[in-house]
Structure formats: C-alpha cells, structure tokens
Amino acid sequence: MSARIGVITFPGTLDDVDAARAVRYAGAEAVPLWHGDHDLQGVEAVVVPGGFSYGDYLRAGAIASLAPIMREVVDAAGRGLPVLGICNGFQILCEAGLLPGALTRNEKLHFVCRDQVLRVDNADTAWTGGYAGGDEIVVPVKNAEGRFVAAPDTLAELEAEGRVAFRYVGGNPNGSMNDIAGVTSANGRVVGLMPHPEHAIDLLTGPSVQGLGLFTSVLGALAGASL
C-alpha cells in the first residue's frame, strides 16, 4: 500500500494541485486536507503548499498558522510527523513556530519569478534524504515576501547545527540572510523553503525534474531508509 501524504488547501492556496501531483509522481497517495478541519485523516506526512492564505492579511501566513488544521499539524509535528512547507507554506510554518525565522518583503520590493539554482546543504532531513549534500537543483522561485531573516543568535545556531536545508546559488533573489532558501527543524522532520520543488517534477511544465527528490525522500524517511 502506498504512503498517504496530506496536502492542505487554505482559502487562496494556488499550488495544492501541483503539490498533490508531485506526491503522486513520487508514488504516494495525495490526500486533500481542508484548512477548516481538525482531521489529518491519518496521513503519514503533510505538505503545506504555496499561494496565499486568508488574503495574507496581517502578515503572510499569520492567520493560516492558527487555522484548525494547523493546530493538528503542530501537534503531529511534535510527535515527529514529517511536514514540508513551500513558499506560503514556509511562511505558515514559521508563523506557527515550527520553523525559526521569518519571511519578509523582498529586497527592492521585487516580485521575483525565475528558475533558481539551489544547493542542498543538509541531505539528512526527512525531505532531503534522497539527495547528496552539495547537490545543486534547479526549481522555480516566485514570491514577493521570501527574504529570510532571523535574529543573529538564531542564525548562528542554524548554521552551527547544519539546519540550512537549501541555499541560493548563482544569485540571491531576495536578500535572504546567508543566502538561505530553506531551513529544517532540529529533528530534521519539518522543512520549509521558498522555491517550488513541486513545479520541477516534469519537463513539460518545469525547468527540471530535480524537485521530485523532496517528495521521494519523504517516502524513504517513512520507510526508515534514510533516517
């Protein structure tokens, strides 16, 4: 039986369809989860996809982080459930306190939409175990609030513990501190990144198929193969 991976939809989510498609390409069953429900439907991992949520009023991801489904995700993450946040999903995970730091308006206020080279800096997380450390992948980035910031001591801790999962290579698109594109929780089960691996799983629609590795990695982690 294939693994069941939940994909959450909030009001304004855009990339849930592509995230579910990536889950299926990886060989798992994609289970739609609704923001207003308290039910994770027994899924073995969760993807919090990109787009917008609740109009991104207050701050991007702030109100979504308090949605009923996110209360369940936070509880389950505490028990080790693998969670991946992409773009707005990354913002939501930071606002929910599952990941450190915050995402702010891009340097120069540009909305950046381009294919971006990322380096996998930590290949020991639930979502990156299928890569080798130092691998470079090309995936689209598209956001206006992707500039990762954190307090100096938090940043030092992330670097010292190897918790920068992905770093921008060949040009920082938004002024993120230390070229950080994505980070992981201390236990490696929760990962968030601004670029969109779910858009890089098929050459018909993406610049590469190198984003699929995140979705296959978690299957390995669930099988106990890489953690």
Next chain:
Amino acid sequence: MARVVVDVMPKPEILDVQGQAVSRALTRIGVTGIEVRQGKHFELEVDESVDDETLHRIAGDLLANPVIEDWTVTRV
C-alpha cells in the same frame, strides 16, 4: 468598552523596504531629508474584563511577529 491602540514597527535592525520605497517617493514630490519606517496601527475596542496581560499577549502572539517586529500597547 475601552479603546486600546497597538502600534507595530519593524525592528530597527530589520531592513524596511516599504519604508525605503516611501522615502524615495517623497523625493519625487520635492521633499528631501525624510526617512520613513512603515509599521501597523491597530485600534481595539475592548471589554472592561480584558486585562493588560491579555492585551500584551495578543500583541506578541498575533498582531506582531516578535522575530521581526516591536510593539507598544496603549490604553487611550
């Protein structure tokens, strides 16, 4: 009911790109020598039963993000 104002500002060390953009726009209407930082202003109508501790909690937990913002709570 009492009126409470919560003002939220980006921390001094956080690059405020919106404030910078406003500052630059000011030069286009001929005003120089002004640097703007942009924040948020919330006006709350609160029941008498809501204490200061609760007000500070909602400011720090929801209205502001302590990673990037400072805030003040003022009863007016």
